[in-house]
Amino acid sequence: MSLDNIYNPYLMRIEKVTEEAPGVKTFRLDFTDDSDRERFAFGAGQFGEYSVFGEGESTFCIASSPTRKDYIECTFREAGRVTSALARMEAGEVIGFRGPYGNIFPLEEWKGKNLLFIAGGIALPPMRCVIWNALDMRDWFKDITILYGARTVDDLVYKHELDEWGKRTDMKLVTTVDPGGETADWKGKIGFVPTVLEQMSPTSSNTVAIVCGPPVMIKFTFPVLEKFGFDSEMIYTTLENRMKCGVGKCGRCNVGSVYVCKDGPVFTYRQLQSLPPEY
Amino acid sequence: MKKQYERSLKGVKQEMTFITRDNLLVFLRSIIDSGKELYAPQLRAEKIFFLPVKDVSSVVFDYVQTVESPKELLFPKVERMLSYHYVDGKMNVTDCSRGQKTADRVLFGSRPCDAIGLKTLAEFFRQDIPDTFVQRRQDSLTVVSMSCAGSDENCFCTSVGAGPGDSTGSDVLLTPVRDKRYLVECLTEKGKFLVESEKELFDEGEEINKEEYLTKLLQTFSHKEIAGKLSGAFNNPIWDEASLRCLGCGACAYVCPVCSCFDIQDEGNSRKGDRLRCWDSCGFALFTLHTSGHNPRPTQSTRWRQRVMHKFSYMPERYNLLGCVGCGRCSRACPADMNLKEELNALDHILEEGRQRVEERQ
Ligand SMILES: Cc1cc2nc3c(=O)[nH]c(=O)nc-3n(C[C@H](O)[C@H](O)[C@H](O)COP(=O)(O)OP(=O)(O)OC[C@H]3O[C@@H](n4cnc5c(N)ncnc54)[C@H](O)[C@@H]3O)c2cc1C
Ligand code: SF4
Ligand code: SF4
Ligand code: FES
Numbered sequence: 001m002s003l004d005n006i007y008n009p010y011l012m013r014i015e016k017v018t019e020e021a022p023g024v025k026t027f028r029l030d031f032t033d034d035s036d037r038e039r040f041a042f043g044a045g046q047f048g049e050y051s052v053f054g055e056g057e058s059t060f061c062i063a064s065s066p067t068r069k070d071y072i073e074c075t076f077r078e079a080g081r082v083t084s085a086l087a088r089m090e091a092g093e094v095i096g097f098r099g100p101y102g103n104i105f106p107l108e109e110w111k112g113k114n115l116l117f118i119a120g121g122i123a124l125p126p127m128r129c130v131i132w133n134a135l136d137m138r139d140w141f142k143d144i145t146i147l148y149g150a151r152t153v154d155d156l157v158y159k160h161e162l163d164e165w166g167k168r169t170d171m172k173l174v175t176t177v178d179p180g181g182e183t184a185d186w187k188g189k190i191g192f193v194p195t196v197l198e199q200m201s202p203t204s205s206n207t208v209a210i211v212c213g214p215p216v217m218i219k220f221t222f223p224v225l226e227k228f229g230f231d232s233e234m235i236y237t238t239l240e241n242r243m244k245c246g247v248g249k250c251g252r253c254n255v256g257s258v259y260v261c262k263d264g265p266v267f268t269y270r271q272l273q274s275l276p277p278e279y
Numbered sequence: 280m281k282k283q284y285e286r287s288l289k290g291v292k293q294e295m296t297f298i299t300r301d302n303l304l305v306f307l308r309s310i311i312d313s314g315k316e317l318y319a320p321q322l323r324a325e326k327i328f329f330l331p332v333k334d335v336s337s338v339v340f341d342y343v344q345t346v347e348s349p350k351e352l353l354f355p356k357v358e359r360m361l362s363y364h365y366v367d368g369k370m371n372v373t374d375c376s377r378g379q380k381t382a383d384r385v386l387f388g389s390r391p392c393d394a395i396g397l398k399t400l401a402e403f404f405r406q407d408i409p410d411t412f413v414q415r416r417q418d419s420l421t422v423v424s425m426s427c428a429g430s431d432e433n434c435f436c437t438s439v440g441a442g443p444g445d446s447t448g449s450d451v452l453l454t455p456v457r458d459k460r461y462l463v464e465c466l467t468e469k470g471k472f473l474v475e476s477e478k479e480l481f482d483e484g485e486e487i488n489k490e491e492y493l494t495k496l497l498q499t500f501s502h503k504e505i506a507g508k509l510s511g512a513f514n515n516p517i518w519d520e521a522s523l524r525c526l527g528c529g530a531c532a533y534v535c536p537v538c539s540c541f542d543i544q545d546e547g548n549s550r551k552g553d554r555l556r557c558w559d560s561c562g563f564a565l566f567t568l569h570t571s572g573h574n575p576r577p578t579q580s581t582r583w584r585q586r587v588m589h590k591f592s593y594m595p596e597r598y599n600l601l602g603c604v605g606c607g608r609c610s611r612a613c614p615a616d617m618n619l620k621e622e623l624n625a626l627d628h629i630l631e632e633g634r635q636r637v638e639e640r641q
Contacts, residue, residue, distance in 0.1 A: 004374070004376055004377060004411050005360065005361070005374045005375070005376040005377065005411060005412075006408050006409075006410060006411070007360045007361065007543070007554070007556070008360075008361055008372065008374050008376075009361075009372070011370055011372065051545075051554075052549070053363045053365075053370065053545065053547075053549060053552065053554075054363075054545050054547050054548045054549040054550075054552050055545055055549075056543065056544060056545045057543055057554075079570040079571070080570045083570075094370045096372075214571075215573060240569070241567065241575060242566075242567050242568065242569055244541070244542055244543045245541075245543065247407070247408050248406065248407055248408075249404060249410055249539070249541070250540060250541050250542070250543070250556075250559070251539060251540035251541070251559075251561065251589075252540065252559075252566065252567065254585075254589070254593065255575075256588075256593060257592070257593035257594075257596045257597040262407065276513050278567075278575040278576060278581070278585075279575050
C-alpha cells in the first residue's frame with residue numbers, strides 16, 4: 001500500500017471462508033505482500049474498508065484479535081452490492097483492504113476489572129475481536145461474562161467458538177434466542193437480550209459493560225445497565241454510521257462535530273449522551 | 280496593506296504596483312506561452328464559468344460571480360484514485376496519485392471569497408492524514424484574484440469575516456481602479472515569482488486608498504455569534520420550517536467552494552476498471568442511509584440542519600475553519616429560492632429572541 005495515496009488498498013488473499021449463519025460469512029485474509037504483513041498492526045475495535053474490484057468498498061470491523069498475528073478476519077452479512085459480491089468469492093481470490101481505521105477499546109484501562117459483553121445478532125464480530133483479545137490476556141481481568149442473543153438459533157454466528165467459550169471454566173457464556181426462534185434441542189435461554197440481562201442481575205461494581213447490537217437492542221439495554229448501577233462511563237458501544245473514506249474526509253459519518261470513522265467507532269455511553277442523536 | 284497604511288499615516292508615501300488592462304492581457308498570454316494552464320472567467324451558454332483559456336480575448340472582466348466555484352482545480356467532480364487490471368492470474372493496482380504530473384496552473388479572476396474557499400478546502404483535506412491528491416494540486420496552483428467592485432443581493436462575505444478586498448488565500452490580488460488600471464498586490468512567493476517573470480508589464484505609481492474602489496457590502500450578521508447560538512439550537516423547530524422548500528437536489532453543494540463531501544465508486548468490471556471519487560451532498564436522502572433501511576438523517580429538515588450546522592458550528596469547532604465564505608452561489612443556484620443569507624439572518628433573529636425569552640423566564 002502506498003503511503004502517499006491514502007485511498008490505496010492492500011491486496012489480500014482469501015485464505016478461508018466459513019459459513020456462520022444464513023447469509024453470514026467469515027473470511028480469513030492474508031496479505032499478498034510480505035512487507036505489508038510485517039508493517040500491519042491494529043487494535044481491538046478498529047475497522048477497515050474491504051473492496052471487491054468493480055463493485056466498490058464496504059465497511060466492516062476487524063473481527064479477529066490483534067493477538068493473532070499473520071491474518072485478519074472479517075464477518076459480514078450479505079446485504080447489498082459489495083457484500084453480495086463478496087459472498088460469491090472463494091478462497092484464493094484477492095480483495096482490497098484499507099485500514100485499520102478508528103479508535104480502540106481501551107483494554108489497558110480495563111485491567112483488573114470484570115468484563116460484561118452484551119451482543120445481539122450480527123454485532124458479535126466487533127465484539128469477537130475484543131473478546132479474543134481479552135481471553136488471550138486472561139490474567140489482566142477478573143470475571144468475563146458474555147451474553148449473546150440472536151433472532152433464531154440459526155442466526156447465531158461463530159457457533160464453534162460459542163461451544164468453546166461455553167466449555168471454558170474461566171468465563172461465563174449465556175446465549176439466548178428471541179421467543180419462537182428456539183429449536184427442540186436448544187439449551188440456551190429464550191428471550192430478548194435486555195430481558196435476559198435483567199434476569200442475570202449483573203453486578204456493576206468494578207465492571208465494564210460492552211454493548212454491540214442493532215439500535216433497538218442497544219436502546220433497551222442501556223436502561224437495564226443503568227438500573228443495576230452502571231456508570232455511563234463504564235458502558236462502551238460502537239456506532240455504525242455509513243462510511244466511505246474511513247479517514248474523516250468524505251463527510252458522511254459525522255455526529256455533530258465528531259467523526260465516527262476518526263473519533264469512533266468506539267464510544268462510551270457518556271460520550272453518546274453529549275452528542276446529537278444522529279446515529 | 281496594513282503596513283502600507285500605517286506608513287502612510289506617518290506621512291511616508293509608498294509606491295504601489297499597477298498594471299493596465301492591455302498589459303494584463305499580455306501578462307495572461309505570457310502565462311499560457313510559458314506552458315502553464317490558465318483558468319479564467321469565460322462565457323459558456325451565456326453564463327460565466329472558470330474555463331481553461333485558449334485565447335485571452337475571451338476572458339470576461341465584467342461579472343459578480345461565476346456560476347460554479349473554482350474548487351475543481353483542487354478537487355475535481357470526478358477523480359480517478361486508482362486503476363486495477365487483472366492479468367495473468369494477478370490483480371494489479373495502479374495508484375493514480377503517483378507519477379502523475381500535475382501541470383502548473385494559474386487561476387485568474389477568482390473573487391476574494393473564492394481564494395478563501397480554496398484555502399479552506401485545502402486546509403480541510405490536510406487535516407490529520409493529508410490527502411495528497413488535493414495537496415499536489417494546491418502546490419502547483421497560483422491564484423490571481425480580483426477584488427470586487429460590485430456585488431449582488433446574495434453576497435455576504437462581510438458577515439463571515441471576509442470582504443471584497445480580502446487578500447487571504449490569493450497569491451496575487453488585483454483591484455480595479457480608474458482608467459482600466461489595476462492595483463497589484465503580490466502576497467506570496469508564488470505570486471512574486473509569477474509577476475517578476477514579466478516585470479516590465481507592471482509599473483509603480485502613487486499610493487491610493489484601495490477601499491475607495493471596493494463595493495460596499497453591509498454586514499448583516501456575525502458568523503461568530505451564529506456559531507455560539509447554533510450550539511444550542513439542534514432541537515429548535517426552525518429547521519423544519521426553514522427547509523420546507525428544499526428539494527434535496529444538492530445544487531447548493533455542487534456550486535459551493537467549500538463543500539467537500541464525496542462518494543467512492545468503482546467503474547468497470549471485475550477484471551479492469553477504476554476506483555473514482557465523485558462529489559456528493561449531505562442534502563441527498565441517500566447520503567446517510569444504511570443498507571438496513573435505518574437513516575440517522577431521515578428528513579430534509581435534518582439534512583438542512585446538517586448543512587448549516589456543519590458550516591457554521593461543527594467546522595469552526597473542530598478545525599477552526601468556517602465552512603462558508605459568503606459567495607452567495609448556493610442562493611443563486613437554488614431552484615427553490617432558498618437563500619442562505621436570508622436564512623442566516625432569520626436564524627440569527629429567532630435564536631436571539633429564543634435566548635432572550637429563556638433569560639426572561641429565568
Ligand atoms: C464501523 C462499521 C463496522 C461495520 N462492521 C460490520 C461487520 O463487521 N459486518 C457486517 O456485516 N457489517 C458491518 N457494518 C455494516 C456494513 O458496512 C454494511 O452492511 C455494508 O457496507 C453494506 O454494503 P453493501 O455494498 O453490501 O450494501 P449497499 O446497500 O449496496 O451499499 C451501499 C453503500 O452504502 C454503504 N453502507 C450501507 N449501509 C451501511 C452501514 N450500515 N454502515 C456503513 N456503510 C454502509 C456501503 O459502504 C456502500 O458503499 C459495519 C459498518 C460500520 C460503519
Ligand atoms: S440547492 Fe436549494 S433545493 Fe437544492 S439542496 Fe440546496 S437548498 Fe435544497
Ligand atoms: S454555503 Fe453558499 S454562500 Fe457559503 S460558500 Fe458555499 S455556496 Fe457560497
Ligand atoms: S467515513 Fe468519510 S468522514 Fe467518516
